[in-house]
Amino acid sequence: MSEEKNDTVQTEKKIEIKLPTAEQLIEAGVHFGHKMSRWNPKMEPYIFGAKNAVHIIDLAKTLTKLKEAVDFVTDIVAKGGLIILIGTKPPVKKIIKEAAQSVGMPYVNRRWIGGALTNFKTIGKRLEYFRDLEKKMAEGELKKYTKKEQLGFQRKLEEMEKIFGGIKNLTKLPEAIFAADLKENQLAVKEAKKSGVKVIAIADTNISPELVDFLIPANDDAASSVKIIVDTIVEAIKEAKNH
Template sequence: MHSLRPRLSNPVRFSFKFCKNCTRRLSQQAQGPLETENDWTDFQQTRTSLKTLMDAMSQYGSTQTSQWSLRDSLHRPTKDATLSALLASGAHFGHASSRMNPNFLPYAYGTRAGITLIDLDHTLPLLRRAAKVVRAVAANDGQIVFIGTRSDIRPVVQKAAQRLGTQGFHVGDRWLPGTLTNKWQMFGHETVRSKRIVPDLVILLNPIQNMNAIQECALSNVPTIAIVDSNVDPRIVMYPIPANDESPRTAEIIAGVLSIAGREGIAIREAETQRMRMAVDSAWEDFNKMQVMQDARQPQRSDAEAFDY
């Protein structure tokens, strides 16, 4: 008759046998009294050897705890999103198959239990393409606006805008209709003339709730990037990213990748500005040196020659 006990690996079996033997030896020693000096010496030697073995064997194996923590993708996002990270965040879950937009069909992997599954093999390259766009806009001193009007993704857009410094802005409560198309009446002529009201790029984490912003960006010729779920038409934005727009963790990963790409673009622009400044300073120093050398080579005339001339 076979035993129902699962088969253990050799390290686990050895550790189990080791602990069992240690317990048996300690129990046997505890039963007998330590009367003579030899008994005390044997007991101390045994305890020392057991401590040495336990210290040596404690570094092997894994330590199991009851705590499990996710990566803090909000404050420490990944620089490059991977397929496993998107899969773990639930980015492949769409809406019900009956609600799938017909234009979303190229980005759908299939259906399971009535739910549309998003093909992450399309999500990853489109996310990288959007990251390149954000990096290029930030490198050209462009203003980028993150829009996420749900309460669970409001901290995401705030943190993403903070990574871009003075070039990053966010809308977390509500997009006011007419912000771009009616800017003269909303902000005033002086503000519109003195400040940059129209952004250079808009990133939306929940596009369905912000259709007014998408329409105004289209009328103002502002490029848009958005997380597009299976119930959304991907053609409403310029750079769609097919993913689950109801998952806060998916929004954290995508917004983190895009904001870090923008920060890299800012660093590229600052490095280019520093290089140009150093080149101008070097050229100016070379010009001054050449001017000094020309003045030194030119023959100096005496006061009498200058007067005769």
């Protein structure tokens, strides 16, 4: 496995993003793939070798692909674009939520909402209703209703927060989605492709990367691995917004 020195990505607008080193990726466990018996042959170009019947991901390839993803992210965010961050597995739910909130991006860390992209016209109306109801609740406009009716509104808000909380401020289709686990988030990825939304995704050795525009080969099971990738993407978003 070749090691690379710490690198930066520079866009046309001179936004420089510091990338993790190969050593930092190793420390985070990014290089550990799945058991050889579970591999997908289409990930072969990103596999360095195997140890104890477990595939080892080529971190030189990971860094190259991470550069491409970061370059794309800085470009679209600098133009005001949105990226939905998605991570629904228990180890990464908190990572995704905190990352998205830190840069004001929408996120999904529960089950993907079917039609969120392919049927956004309908979903968008529900989000608009959610925002309107939340505003009325905050401004005391619902106090004119009976206590029973107010309780009903409160329950409705709580229910919608669980389902739509991370994307409630979405008023248009995003420019891209970032999936922390390609295999786990296949529905979101397929919807993105149908809707013309670009896909950035972490892909382990057990999944076909065919539907992904910007693939980042990495361990998608370890929270430390996902976090170091997510942190880099978030840094790109932050710098692009501040530029």
